[in-house]
Amino acid sequence: MTDASRPAIVKAARRAFARQPYDAVTLRGIAAEAGVSASLIVKHFGxxxxxxxxxxxFSDAAELLLSAPDSELGRHAVETLIRWRRETETDLLLRVVFAIGVGDERKxxxxxxxxxVLRAFADRLTGERTAVRAExxxxxxxxxxxxxxxxxxxxxxxxDPALIAELYGPGIQALVISTNGT
Incomplete structure (x- = not known):
């Protein structure tokens, strides 16, 4: 598989599974959108x-977002989210919003x-109310x-991602580090 085909397949699959019920999604449809053959998808994804x-x-997303020390986590998570979107034209987390519907696959x-994701953030936090802060x-x-x-x-x-991180990161950082232990 070429370096370009794998991200194209994943992007097309994310779009297909977000927009349609699992049973309505076909490998041929994903392949057509990704510009590859269905057999290539089977070969590489099974x-x-x-x-x-x-x-x-979502484990890779959580790992990327959490790969900074606590003192820099808010800024890092914002910059990582923005840079990922710009580099891949996809979002690390947003696909979960499309899982709001019914069906076993969405659940x-x-x-x-x-x-x-949520548990990874909660496990990373210290102090009280870690689950609420993580959410x-x-x-x-x-x-x-x-x-x-x-x-x-x-x-x-x-x-500039650094500007957005400077403006948006402190709100997240305030939830990461709590001065009174809560």
Missing amino acids: GKEALFDHVAD LMRERFHDQ LIVAQLLGLGAALAVGKEGPTATA
Whole structure:
């Protein structure tokens, strides 16, 4: 698989699984959108179920977002989210929003998001109310992801990632580090 085809397949699969029920998604449809053959998808992902499994996995996103010391985590998470979107034209977390509907596959995606992202942030935090603080951090990141997706050419989407991190990061950082232990 070429370096360009794997991200194209994943992007097309994320879009397909977000927009349609699992049973309605076909490898041929994903392949057509990705500009590859369905057999290439099978060769490298092992089929629709394995491809969905890959799409529903948020562990890499959590690892990227959390790969900074606590003192820099808010800024880092914001810059990482923005840079990822610009480099891949996808969002690290936003696909979970499309899992709000019914169906076992959507429930699985929400459960994985909870286990792999929310729990990872909560486990990283110290002090009290770590679960609530983690949810609020992730909510802010989802909100930023939505703003970037909606306003693709707007001021936030085109601003320097360091500037957005400087403006948006402190709100997240306040939830990471608490001066009174709460």
